[in-house]
Amino acid sequence: MKDATPPVAIIMGSQSDWETMRHAAETLETLEITHDVRIVSAHRTPDRLYDFARGARREGFKIIIAGAGGAAHLPGMTAALTPLPVFGVPIQSKALSGVDSLHSIVQMPAGIPVGTLAIGRAGAVNAALLAAAVLALTDEGLAARLDRWRDAQRDQVAERPVEEV
Numbered sequence: 001m002k003d004a005t006p007p008v009a010i011i012m013g014s015q016s017d018w019e020t021m022r023h024a025a026e027t028l029e030t031l032e033i034t035h036d037v038r039i040v041s042a043h044r045t046p047d048r049l050y051d052f053a054r055g056a057r058r059e060g061f062k063i064i065i066a067g068a069g070g071a072a073h074l075p076g077m078t079a080a081l082t083p084l085p086v087f088g089v090p091i092q093s094k095a096l097s098g099v100d101s102l103h104s105i106v107q108m109p110a111g112i113p114v115g116t117l118a119i120g121r122a123g124a125v126n127a128a129l130l131a132a133a134v135l136a137l138t139d140e141g142l143a144a145r146l147d148r149w150r151d152a153q154r155d156q157v158a159e160r161p162v163e164e165v
């Protein structure tokens, strides 16, 4: 029997994006949220993008996290092709430090939303946490895990700074 489709798809424009996007995957794993990870390039594999995005809802995905850098059209084109929520992660590019990626992803025209996160690792982690928060609306077990994750994060913050050597 075929395994059930996981609720979250993580897609990225290139193998080189994985160094950033693995933080989204690791965060989902910490929260026990199953996910699929794929390389889908808006420019180099446009047919793969079309097939994935057009079929994502039918396949059973609920949320798509899309990371891309530079001329980062992947999140926006994915959002144009599926009604599923799309969270975009701007990859920190070498030439322009990710400002190019951020501007490419964030400036969507009214009517096709992409929930755009911060550049780099913070964006990847937060995309996973946002996906978790959405899924937790209808999953009490996940809601409890997310509460515990936030409690643990809070408990790690010292009251006062220490001298760093």
Ligand code: RP5
Pocket (backbone or CB within 6 Å): 012, 013, 014, 015, 016, 017, 041, 042, 043, 067, 068, 069, 070, 071, 072, 091
């Ligand atoms: C984008 O081009 C990818 O998302 C990646 O961030 C960037 C560079 O890709 P590579 O040349 O490293 O494959 O499409």
